[in-house]
Amino acid sequence: MVLELRIYGDSILKRSSLPVTKIDKEIKSLAANMAETMYLNKGVGLAAPQIGVSKRIIIIDISKEYNSLITLINPEVIYKEGEEVAEEGCLSLPGISAEVVRPSKVVIKGLDLKGKVVEVVGEGLASRAFLHEIDHLNGILFIDRINKEKRRELRKELKELKRLAKKGIR
Numbered sequence: 073m074v075l076e077l078r079i080y081g082d083s084i085l086k087r088s089s090l091p092v093t094k095i096d097k098e099i100k101s102l103a104a105n106m107a108e109t110m111y112l113n114k115g116v117g118l119a120a121p122q123i124g125v126s127k128r129i130i131i132i133d134i135s136k137e138y139n140s141l142i143t144l145i146n147p148e149v150i151y152k153e154g155e156e157v158a159e160e161g162c163l164s165l166p167g168i169s170a171e172v173v174r175p176s177k178v179v180i181k182g183l184d185l186k187g188k189v190v191e192v193v194g195e196g197l198a199s200r201a202f203l204h205e206i207d208h209l210n211g212i213l214f215i216d217r218i219n220k221e222k223r224r225e226l227r228k229e230l231k232e233l234k235r236l237a238k239k240g241i242r
């Protein structure tokens with residue numbers, strides 16, 4: 073099932089999400105719906121708060137064929153190195169992009185959908201995607217990581233997104 077995306081201005085995007093305590097049927101179906109929603113909207117990652125659920129679940133698929141889905145529950149960054157600048161966007165900030173500095177390599181630890189502890193290495197775009205999605209679980213958007221000048225440039229567009237979010241129009 074495709075779920076409705078929460079857009080900038082929605083307060084859930086500023087909230088810290090709660091850890092998942094039990095991976096039950098509900099969580100599995102939520103993860104499946106998140107994937108469907110991400111693919112339909114042509115995203116490379118999605119975090120649960122973006123579809124209105126304040127739980128620590130992220131998915132990413134950075135492959136061009138969309139055949140390498142990674143689902144992580146309660147993800148944590150356990151290692152990071154390097155630095156890289158690249159343009160970033162977000163399904164919750166349609167039409168907006170900016171350059172963001174991120175570590176070029178990360179190791180993320182979390183649970184898979186079977187509840188098994190897994191460690192995933194991400195480099196380049198994967199590193200960026202993991203960190204972007206984990207930020208969502210902590211109420212952080214990529215525009216919170218850009219310089220003041222760029223943020224000022226985007227002020228008008230952000231204001232407009234907020235206005236539309238308030239009205240429930242996208």
Ligand code: CO
Pocket residue numbers: 161162163164204208
């Ligand atoms: Co995002």
